[in-house]
Amino acid sequence: MVERFDAVIIGGGSAGLAALKQLANQGKQAVLIEAGTSPGTKNVSGGILYSKKPKDGKVYNVEDVYGQDFLSDAPFERMITKYMLHATSKDKIFSIDLTAAHHYQANYGCSVLMNKLNSWFAKEAGQSAEKQGGGIVSGVHVRSIGWKSNEESIAIIETDELEPFEAKAVIAADGVNSEVAELTQARDKFSPHQLYQGVKVIVKLPEQIMEERFGIEYDSGAAHLFAGDVTLNHIGGGFVYTNRDSLSAGVVYHYDSLMRNPSEPHTLVDTLLQNPMVSEFIKDEVAVKQEIDKNLPKEEQLRIQFAVSKLIKTWGELRHAYYSANGRKGLIESGKYKSDEDIRARVESIKQELESKYSTRFVTDYVELEYSAKIIPDGKRCAMRQPYYKNILFVGDAAGRGIFIGPRIEGINVGIDDAARAAESVARAIDRNVFSEDYLGQYYSQSLEASPYTKDMREIDKDYLKIFLDAAKEVPRDIIGQRYGMVLKLMSSGTLRGLAIGFANILGFERLLPLVESEETYVQVPIELADRLGKQVTSTYNPSIPTVAQRIAKLKYNDDRISHIKVLDPQSDFMKKMVKLCPTNCYSLEDQSVVLQHEACVECGTCAKETDWHHPRGEMGVSYQYG
Amino acid sequence: MIGMRSLNVAVIVKLEPDFSEGNVSYNADGTLNRAETKSILGPHSAIASLAAFYSKVRYGARITVGTMGPPIADAALQQAQMLCDADELHLYSDRLFAGADTLATAETLKAGISKMQGGIEGMDLVFSGHRASDGETGQTGPQTAWKLGFPFLGNVIDYNLDLERRTIRAKRLISLQGFYDIVEEIEAPLPAFVSVDPSYQPNFNTVSQRLALGRYRKEAAERSSNYKQYLKVFNAQQMGVDPKLVGLPGSPTIVYKVEKIPKAKASRKSEVIDGANPEHIRLAAAKIHEILSGAVVK
Numbered sequence: 052m053v054e055r056f057d058a059v060i061i062g063g064g065s066a067g068l069a070a071l072k073q074l075a076n077q078g079k080q081a082v083l084i085e086a087g088t089s090p091g092t093k094n095v096s097g098g099i100l101y102s103k104k105p106k107d108g109k110v111y112n113v114e115d116v117y118g119q120d121f122l123s124d125a126p127f128e129r130m131i132t133k134y135m136l137h138a139t140s141k142d143k144i145f146s147i148d149l150t151a152a153h154h155y156q157a158n159y160g161c162s163v164l165m166n167k168l169n170s171w172f173a174k175e176a177g178q179s180a181e182k183q184g185g186g187i188v189s190g191v192h193v194r195s196i197g198w199k200s201n202e203e204s205i206a207i208i209e210t211d212e213l214e215p216f217e218a219k220a221v222i223a224a225d226g227v228n229s230e231v232a233e234l235t236q237a238r239d240k241f242s243p244h245q246l247y248q249g250v251k252v253i254v255k256l257p258e259q260i261m262e263e264r265f266g267i268e269y270d271s272g273a274a275h276l277f278a279g280d281v282t283l284n285h286i287g288g289g290f291v292y293t294n295r296d297s298l299s300a301g302v303v304y305h306y307d308s309l310m311r312n313p314s315e316p317h318t319l320v321d322t323l324l325q326n327p328m329v330s331e332f333i334k335d336e337v338a339v340k341q342e343i344d345k346n347l348p349k350e351e352q353l354r355i356q357f358a359v360s361k362l363i364k365t366w367g368e369l370r371h372a373y374y375s376a377n378g379r380k381g382l383i384e385s386g387k388y389k390s391d392e393d394i395r396a397r398v399e400s401i402k403q404e405l406e407s408k409y410s411t412r413f414v415t416d417y418v419e420l421e422y423s424a425k426i427i428p429d430g431k432r433c434a435m436r437q438p439y440y441k442n443i444l445f446v447g448d449a450a451g452r453g454i455f456i457g458p459r460i461e462g463i464n465v466g467i468d469d470a471a472r473a474a475e476s477v478a479r480a481i482d483r484n485v486f487s488e489d490y491l492g493q494y495y496s497q498s499l500e501a502s503p504y505t506k507d508m509r510e511i512d513k514d515y516l517k518i519f520l521d522a523a524k525e526v527p528r529d530i531i532g533q534r535y536g537m538v539l540k541l542m543s544s545g546t547l548r549g550l551a552i553g554f555a556n557i558l559g560f561e562r563l564l565p566l567v568e569s570e571e572t573y574v575q576v577p578i579e580l581a582d583r584l585g586k587q588v589t590s591t592y593n594p595s596i597p598t599v600a601q602r603i604a605k606l607k608y609n610d611d612r613i614s615h616i617k618v619l620d621p622q623s624d625f626m627k628k629m630v631k632l633c634p635t636n637c638y639s640l641e642d643q644s645v646v647l648q649h650e651a652c653v654e655c656g657t658c659a660k661e662t663d664w665h666h667p668r669g670e671m672g673v674s675y676q677y678g
Numbered sequence: 679m680i681g682m683r684s685l686n687v688a689v690i691v692k693l694e695p696d697f698s699e700g701n702v703s704y705n706a707d708g709t710l711n712r713a714e715t716k717s718i719l720g721p722h723s724a725i726a727s728l729a730a731f732y733s734k735v736r737y738g739a740r741i742t743v744g745t746m747g748p749p750i751a752d753a754a755l756q757q758a759q760m761l762c763d764a765d766e767l768h769l770y771s772d773r774l775f776a777g778a779d780t781l782a783t784a785e786t787l788k789a790g791i792s793k794m795q796g797g798i799e800g801m802d803l804v805f806s807g808h809r810a811s812d813g814e815t816g817q818t819g820p821q822t823a824w825k826l827g828f829p830f831l832g833n834v835i836d837y838n839l840d841l842e843r844r845t846i847r848a849k850r851l852i853s854l855q856g857f858y859d860i861v862e863e864i865e866a867p868l869p870a871f872v873s874v875d876p877s878y879q880p881n882f883n884t885v886s887q888r889l890a891l892g893r894y895r896k897e898a899a900e901r902s903s904n905y906k907q908y909l910k911v912f913n914a915q916q917m918g919v920d921p922k923l924v925g926l927p928g929s930p931t932i933v934y935k936v937e938k939i940p941k942a943k944a945s946r947k948s949e950v951i952d953g954a955n956p957e958h959i960r961l962a963a964a965k966i967h968e969i970l971s972g973a974v975v976k
């Protein structure tokens with residue numbers, strides 16, 4: 052007998068998990084299917100998770116779903132209390148404090164790492180769902196979805212791993228490269244002009260070194276955004292966020308800007324890391340092994356190699372713990388050390404032993420932990436107008452929803468709001484036992500229409516703009532080109548601003564965006580600002596940046612012999628651009644034809660538009676440890 | 679569930695020396711130095727535990743894991759509980775059991791099973807590993823089955839139960855007329871004794887099974903971190919065994935001496951081939967061809 056469930060959620064990112072939790076909160080049975088080995092292994096973010104308080108209307112925040120104790124229970128990284136925008140030109144930097152924009156209508160924004168956060172969400176949502184007879188099934192990849200011929204509202208879901216099963220309602224939370232959307236043709240695959248490409252590295256940095264460097268405390272954190280020459284003439288910018296004991300440093304660029312003038316994604320990240328301010332942010336003390344004398348007997352070489360690796364590891368771990376109040380406390384409580392001084396002395400003595408015995412050098416450099424990439428849907432341009440199909444509701448990235456306007460980057464919170472609304476719509480359908488498109492889909496769609504986030508994806512918020520302009524008021528008018536000069540003049544008066552924005556909103560985002568989101572905004576104006584007003588920043592060293600191959604070697608993969616991507620036209624212009632735009636160099640050109648080697652694929656979706664693109668089978672492919 | 683009562687399942691496991699690098703120690707006479715060698719749940723016992731766990735996930739079985747051994751053997755029970763979410767752990771421990779061969783062990787295990795939920799009459803399935811890594815005889819299982827009077831199904835790689843008809847349908851890996859890896863499918867009435875092949879892999883292929891799997895795994899992790907709460911230790915008297923049938927007195931065989939097999943002299947010759955040199959590759963290919971054509975039966 053085919054198993055049937057009231058609600059099935061496809062995809063266990065932050066949006067899908069919120070849907071599961073919210074359905075359980077309402078006493079409803081739901082099952083979540085996630086392709087990764089466990090929730091959190093396939094998700095990438097920047098990322099700052101916001102909790103918002105819009106002036107009109109209500110959004111569902113993370114605490115509405117997971118409870119008011121979210122901040123005391125959940126493993127977020129740092130509360131972000133400082134938000135800066137830096138305009139760069141070579142070694143000159145002009146900075147604008149955007150903390151007010153960060154706090155705009157926000158209860159808070161905290162930095163997060165998706166693997167840790169989604170694991171916690173999964174634990175909470177899974178437990179609640181089990182009480183209702185549902186739960187999370189990981190390592191299963193949904194490959195097709197159909198409907199019973201006589202019952203339009205019973206979906207039949209097929210996976211690569213399990214026997215088919217049925218669902219009365221489906222929530223598609225399968226991310227930006229949604230196969231559910233493609234299978235049902237509920238929307239087209241997103242096109243480059245609707246997307247950003249995000250590429251990020253996690254950099255290891257001891258807690259208290261970070262706090263001193265960024266001017267933050269244990270319970271605070273900083274976010275730094277970058278535009279100007281770091282963008283290599285692309286529309287978008289870079290970011291550095293402080294986590295508990297690591298930094299997230301990455302870039303987000305308009306995909307069509309990359310298509311026009313392709314740059315390799317890793318080069319874009321590297322350029323950010325090489326900016327003197329960023330180099331100084333990420334630097335740390337790093338041990339460099341001395342080459343072992345090849346003339347020594349093999350055994351002796353091995354012994355030395357082993358001893359040095361072990362000592363460096365101990366030195367690194369102990370030093371990392373030493374620069375953290377909790378780390379020191381743990382070491383002292385374990386009884387191995389008597390005092391902070393004791394730990395410091397041990398770190399020093401290991402270092403000396405390494406130097407004197409093994410000629411290990413200690414230099415200034417940085418330590419990269421993980422490289423990741425993902426495309427991001429630009430909600431302004433691609434939010435689904437009809438986010439449902441039969442008895443399927445689309446949420447989060449799968450629905451193309453997210454707010455990306457200048458420094459405002461919000462996808463996680465938007466997905467959670469969607470998910471709560473979808474869960475409510477499904478719960479209502481379960482109560483009435485009516486799962487028709489009219490009853491379920493339209494209700495959900497109306498609920499989304501009422502969400503303040505939807506409005507933010509369609510209109511300019513004049514209050515936000517004012518905060519932004521206030522922050523930038525020190526910028527001399529003449530730097531900003533004529534086009535902006537006019538705008539600024541309008542904006543400086545309250546009445547005119549109201550009129551101007553009213554007019555702009557009539558014009559519509561679509562016509563307005565190309566003006567605002569332009570190279571002028573992201574590249575030329577910042578460069579001029581930095582050149583004319585910027586302070587000189589120098590870096591004391593050159594970060595030794597790993598190659599793509601080294602970065603790939605650090606990632607965890609479960610190799611699938613069968614490729615999850617098939618190239619359709621190996622000679623198309625689009626595919627040829629992938630040779631440059633794939634963040635892990637999976638494409639190469641041989642005799643004018645593009646060849647794919649899928650093994651290093653990080654499933655970012657950059658190549659999805661013109662390929663037969665699927666997520667790998669359950670448990671296969673990349674598993675992020677940070678995300 | 680069978681009728682109103684739950685399906686009763688036993689797993690017989692063994693604490694075995696950890697043969698991985700650096701953990702083994704031998705006595706001067708070549709026998710294992712048990713005191714010095716680290717112990718873990720034997721790999722075959724681990725597979726038996728996984729096979730039992732399948733019956734929990736699929737059929738809601740109630741599982742008891744039993745082992746005969748010294749008090750430290752409770753480590754094996756804890757590890758087994760982690761794998762199969764056992765409801766009860768039994769340790770059969772008595773000096774009287776020392777020096778037991780497979781027959782005497784079977785006698786003790788039979789007495790142990792009689793102490794499990796429902797006793798021997800109420801037992802539905804007993805799982806054991808293919809064999810132990812240290813004894814290598816593979817006889818304990820069949821002998822225990824024989825003592826219990828249960829049909830014995832060896833080398834099982836997959837099984838399902840029909841609870842209504844009270845039968846087990848199992849796939850066994852056998853060798854037949856010189857061919858290996860032949861799969862035989864058989865049906866037997868319950869109760870039955872199943873020895874699990876090392877290649878056994880549980881397969882959970884419905885959503886409900888996966889959900890149950892997740893729940894039981896979590897329960898298993900919780901239980902095994904408090905395994906002492908589930909542990910019952912029995913001595914010979916409590917088990918009501920006949921001292922003549924267990925331990926050294928009950929053992930018709932003893933291990934006299936274990937010989938290290940001398941390393942055979944290698945008779946291989948090697949030639950270095952330069953992969954960048956096409957001439958070398960051609961020579962190597964010719965050599966392979968020569969060897970293969972000698973072996974291929976046309």
Ligand SMILES: Cc1cc2nc3c(=O)[nH]c(=O)nc-3n(C[C@H](O)[C@H](O)[C@H](O)COP(=O)(O)OP(=O)(O)OC[C@H]3O[C@@H](n4cnc5c(N)ncnc54)[C@H](O)[C@@H]3O)c2cc1C
Pocket residue numbers: 061062063064065066067084085086087091093094095096097098099100101191192193194224225226227229230231249250251301302303424425426427446447448449453460461462463464465466666
């Ligand atoms: C570099 C970068 C920076 C960002 N910065 C921020 C930020 O600072 N703040 C912010 O709010 N947002 C930010 N975002 C956006 C945010 O990360 C995303 O909007 C959010 O993570 C999307 O969550 P989701 O649950 O919708 O999708 P995903 O996290 O993509 O989850 C989809 C899940 O579905 C699973 N799945 C897919 N297909 C199937 C299938 N067929 N069967 C089974 N499972 C399947 C996948 O394995 C995956 O786990 C950033 C994104 C990037 C890339």
Ligand code: SF4
Pocket residue numbers: 616629632633634635636637649651652653654655656657658659
């Ligand atoms: S092959 Fe495609 S999906 Fe995979 S990493 Fe490269 S661009 Fe991204």
